[in-house]
Amino acid sequence: MTHDRAEQVANVVLTAAAVAVVAVVLRTPRLRRLALGLAATALTTTLPQWIAREVGHAWASSERREL
Numbered sequence: 001m002t003h004d005r006a007e008q009v010a011n012v013v014l015t016a017a018a019v020a021v022v023a024v025v026l027r028t029p030r031l032r033r034l035a036l037g038l039a040a041t042a043l044t045t046t047l048p049q050w051i052a053r054e055v056g057h058a059w060a061s062s063e064r065r066e067l
Helices: 003-027 029-062
Strands: none
């Protein structure tokens, strides 16, 4: 088996596993609520922090001192 073929097989297996996990989560109310809660937490805390950090890095990289 070539390296490229092994990567293709691995991608298919991982995709199938991801689809199976999504199906289980969507069919189980408790897991669905947990997943939605985690997504909401990520969107309301992690994403704004990342954006603020990236803006800070961009500002520092621009070498501007005043606002």
